[in-house]
Amino acid sequence: MKIASWNVNSLNVRLPHLEQWLKDFGPDIVGIQETKLEDHKFPDSALIAAGYRSVFAGQKTYNGVALLSREPAQDVQIGIPGFEDEQKRVIAGTFGQLRVINLYVVNGQDVGTDKYAYKLRWLEAVHAWIADELQRYPKLIVMGDFNIAPDERDVNDPLVWNENHILTSTAERGALNKLLQLGLHDAFRLHSDEAGVFSWWDYRAAGFRRNLGLRIDLTLVSEALKASAVASGIDREPRTWERPSDHAPAWVQLA
Template identity: 55%
Template structure:
């Protein structure tokens, strides 16, 4: 089973890239973030023609998440239950016997800001809910743009900004792992300076000045089934790309 995550930074703009990528890679499930569209504008017909059903949770201009699947997704939940939030950042569904949680984690803007406080509150709420969700669904994958580079090797050595790499953010990431989740990418030897996001400015992609902030965490029940996890840089090389690249998880059937 192949599960992927991709922050497309506007599905309207990137839909041709997504359709081409689906045709080339044939994932069983693709988690998308930053749709930047309301639900009525979601391109369900175009995706259905490509062989994919979709569940989505969108809003105008900002945020928005979706899960595209080959088979009908089951038991769909939108948002974090019990956490009052106007921002559309979470969608969850069961796919092929696996609980897939797709998340667009808050950016946080700057350490100490109101947006950073929201990020930390959001992370705490997600972690508390996932503890119960894992008890109900031991076979679980948490996928998405976490906006956290969990270790020093996940950020370019010259990265100077504290956001995405702060001690508080990394502690929150570690708290997710403490639930019994595992960073699928780090289950394997990986090339040095492996990143999933590069700024549009200053030739960041060409210089490989990036961060690894897009992740797929697998539950303990799935860990031994992970065969591969990789970043696919190909779409980042296209004209008008997202600033993120897809990350792909391959699970043994």
């Protein structure tokens, strides 16, 4: 079973890319972020034609998340329970014994801003919810655009992306590590210690060509899934296409 996460940065623009990638890569479950579509505009019928059922939560212009799957999702949850938030950033579903949580984590703007404080509050709420989910669903995957690069291997320049910089600050990495301490594992790091493998590149300054990126798109697997996570990686191919998303899909394969 192949499970993937992709920030498509506008599903309206990137639908042809998504359809092509679904055909080429053949994932079983996909979490997408930044759909930037209101629900009545979600291309459900096009994705059914591609062989995927969808559950989604969107809003105009910003945010928006969805789960695509060959089999329909059950027990769908939209938003973080008990956390009031108008932004559509969270969706979860169950597939047999597997629970999948798809997150579009807050960017945070800059360290010390109101948006940064909101990001840390949001991550605290996510942590409490996932702790409960793990009790109910031992076989759990948490994936998405985390807007946090886990460590120095995951940034193009550690001197720039340091403990005081957004996406790599001490508090953000601390929140991610707190999630991992619940018993989650970064699937990419189960198979590779390599530095310089990224999932996001800025459109500016030839960021992709120069590999000036970050690894901020993650697939986290629970302890009960660790042994069955037989492969993982980043699929750079869609980032080479015309008018691409600035993100590439991150994926994990379960035996």
